[in-house]
Amino acid sequence: GENVEQHPSTLSVQEGDSAVIKCTYSDSASNYFPWYKQELGKRPQLIIDIRSNVGEKKDQRIAVTLNKTAKHFSLHITETQPEDSAVYFCAAPTGTASKLTFGTGTRLQVTL
Amino acid sequence: EAGVVQSPRYKIIEKKQPVAFWCNPISGHNTLYWYRQNLGQGPELLIRYENEEAVDDSQLPKDRFSAERLKGVDSTLKIQPAELGDSAVYLCASSFSQGPQYFGPGTRLLVL
Secondary structure, X not given: OOOEEEEOOEEEEXXXXXXXXXXXXXXXXXXXEEEEEEOOXXXXXXXXXXXXXXXXXXXXXXXXXXXXOOXXXXXXXXXXXXXXXXXXXXXXXXXOOOOEEEOOOEEEEEEO | OOOOEEEOOEEEEOOOOOEEEEEEOOOOOOEEEEEEEOOOOOOEEEEEEEOOEEEEOOOOOOOOEEEXXXXXXXXXXXXXXXXXXXXXXXXXXXXXXXXXOEEOOOXXXXXX
16 A cells, blocks of 8 residues: 655744755655645645646745656645644555545644 | 535544434545544545545545435444544535545544
8 A cells, every 4th residue: 555654743843944845755656645734723735636647736935846756756845834833744645546545644833 | 615514523432422414425436435633643544435426435434434425415424432543524525426525524533
């Protein structure tokens, strides 16, 4: 099955700085990589995803990059704001895109 | 568009008691997932339905957990009897085929 590792487990940045979270996966057949944001006591919210036919995808202040050769993908948040504070999870599929294995999460804290 | 709906939001029971969770997916989504999220960890897939068929239940502890998705829309997850270790957040998610998964707010279960 898929093995997903996520780093760092905690990340503290100052408002306005950038944040980068990295994930590695084991299944070379994986072709879909979503990122979820989860605020305390709330549901995981899909913020961005990427398919393996592209190397980068951007949506305003967030971007995801994918390196299929090295089997890793990263979430980039620029110009961080206090409301970006949350736990972020990456995920990768085993076999079909439907069966996701989640990383262990990164707690991001944006300080003023 | 309404999101994934789950009930109850919170449940406190004593060990050995039964408990059931209900999920209504996003309209038109044929794939439904039940996940369990332990404190400080990412969601772990318990069972996946495509329409009314359970296509992946390899992670479901079948001695005490059961699920159904009659008519391919709403779903119920049951635990009988509950154990202390079952305390967690039970998340339901849905997708259209192998598209992005959207989560419900979850049911927070505490077994005493």
